[in-house]
Amino acid sequence: MAAAALAAVQGISPTSFITPRAFLINNYSHITHPNSQCGYSSGGARYYRLKWELNRGPVIGFQKKRHYSSIYRIRAADEPMKPPYNVLITGSSKGIGYALAKEFLRADDRVQAAIENLKNEFGDQHLWGTTCDVRDGESVRALVEFARKTISYVDIWINNAGSNAYSYKPLMETSDEALMEVVTTNTLGTMICCREAIKMMLCQPRGGHVFNMDGAGADGRPTPRFVAYGATKRSLVHLTKSLQAELRMQEIKKVMVHNLSPGMVTTDLLMSGSNTKQAKFFINVLAEPADTVAEFLVPRIRAVPVKTSLKPTYIRFLTGFKAYSQILTRLLFNARKDRYVPED
Numbered sequence: 001m002a003a004a005a006l007a008a009v010q011g012i013s014p015t016s017f018i019t020p021r022a023f024l025i026n027n028y029s030h031i032t033h034p035n036s037q038c039g040y041s042s043g044g045a046r047y048y049r050l051k052w053e054l055n056r057g058p059v060i061g062f063q064k065k066r067h068y069s070s071i072y073r074i075r076a077a078d079e080p081m082k083p084p085y086n087v088l089i090t091g092s093s094k095g096i097g098y099a100l101a102k103e104f105l106r107a108d109d110r111v112q113a114a115i116e117n118l119k120n121e122f123g124d125q126h127l128w129g130t131t132c133d134v135r136d137g138e139s140v141r142a143l144v145e146f147a148r149k150t151i152s153y154v155d156i157w158i159n160n161a162g163s164n165a166y167s168y169k170p171l172m173e174t175s176d177e178a179l180m181e182v183v184t185t186n187t188l189g190t191m192i193c194c195r196e197a198i199k200m201m202l203c204q205p206r207g208g209h210v211f212n213m214d215g216a217g218a219d220g221r222p223t224p225r226f227v228a229y230g231a232t233k234r235s236l237v238h239l240t241k242s243l244q245a246e247l248r249m250q251e252i253k254k255v256m257v258h259n260l261s262p263g264m265v266t267t268d269l270l271m272s273g274s275n276t277k278q279a280k281f282f283i284n285v286l287a288e289p290a291d292t293v294a295e296f297l298v299p300r301i302r303a304v305p306v307k308t309s310l311k312p313t314y315i316r317f318l319t320g321f322k323a324y325s326q327i328l329t330r331l332l333f334n335a336r337k338d339r340y341v342p343e344d
Contacts, residue, residue, distance in 0.1 A: 081206050081305035084108070086151045088143075090134055090193060091161030095267035096213070099294035100158065107298060134161045134189030140196045153204045155305060157197040158260070159190045160213045164229040168273035171227045179228050186232035187239075194243060198255055207254025209304055210243075211315075212236050214261045225273065244312050256312050258304065262293045263318025266340055274341045284339040285330045286323055293317050 087104055091097045132143040147154050163185040165178035194210055201208030217223040217230025218237050236259075243257040264270060264287035274283050300315045329335040337343060 081155060083302060083306070085155040085302065085305065086147075086153055087156040087158065088147055088154045088197075089158040089160055090132065090189075095269065096262050096265050096290045096293060097158075097160040099290035100160070100298060102291070103294040103298035104302075107302060134159075134193055135184045137192050137196075140192050144196050144200050147200075153206075154197070154200060154208055155206070156209050156211065156301060157193070157201075158211045158213065158301075159193045159197075161189055161193075162186050162213065162215060162229075162233075162269075164226050164269060164273075166269070166272050168225045168275070168279075170225065174228065182228040183232055186229065187235050190236055191239065194239065194257065198243070198247075198257075201255045202252070204254075207256075210255070210257045211260045211301065212240050212257065214259055216264075218259075218261065225276075240312075253310055256310070258312050259314040260297060260301070261314065261316040261318065262297065263288065263316070263323075265290050265293050271340070277344060280341045280343045281330075283341060284336050284343065285326050286318060287340060288317075 089097050089100055092101050130143065130146050133139040163181050165174075165181045167174060167178045190212060194212070197208070197210045201210070214236055215229065215233040216226070218233040220234060221230075223230025240257050240259050247253075247255060247257065264283065266283070266287045266289050270283065270287065273279055296317050297315060304313055304315075326336065330337070
């Protein structure tokens, strides 16, 4: 199994929870029906609410919903989601995913991770971990169950796992195996993760947010020498928009799908293609270390759930204006030359 297809999982621990099928949020415990997933089935559903009131015992309410979709619209409270969050990140064993995990930890969130040096830095009590092949539905469903057992629920799910098969060459020279790895990891893997993340979040009283990580080609610009990678990242923009439309059609407001754009990040994935004059130029001019990108992205990701707006977001580190500005300063003042790789 390709290392790039494995998803190390991050999750911020809840402050308290009751059982794997019960969630304590804003003084409400939402307990699902023991005989059906998420407390509903096609023939109707039971939804139990237990509210602890000041100086009183528990008041138990019972509601029956006749339609599958009606359960989706039950909200735990009118207040927006507040930190700390439970966060799950695929593809976080290195690169930008690893940097995001560290940044969530620095934000005083407790993170689930499979990386030993993070445990050494932040302590065992803050970290859990597992691996997942995002290309396989059963593996992703096992990931969801692992998250439910360890952190109870997921507020933010970041689809970061991706691959270009560490191959920079014309399409006519690309092997079948490399193409399958890129397409199944980037496109199929993200689709499967989105499906399972949305299903999981629909079961949660306060819903959740899914973020899809874009990459080179997402804006429609050509990506010579890594055509398959660019095509898959362009497809993720369409996937996100289509999922947003589906959720609106079903009047689902407590689950949202967003895009993240890290720009050019000096990961092994990018640097493995720094063997041409053009590649060296743009890496030196536009690329930034993963930690720098994570420092920008994480606060903005964490701000999304507390916003009162229900509109999806597209968080970009490298905007068009910023890219053109850096290219201009390079051309005028020779800035950033040889910053990461020597240019001929």
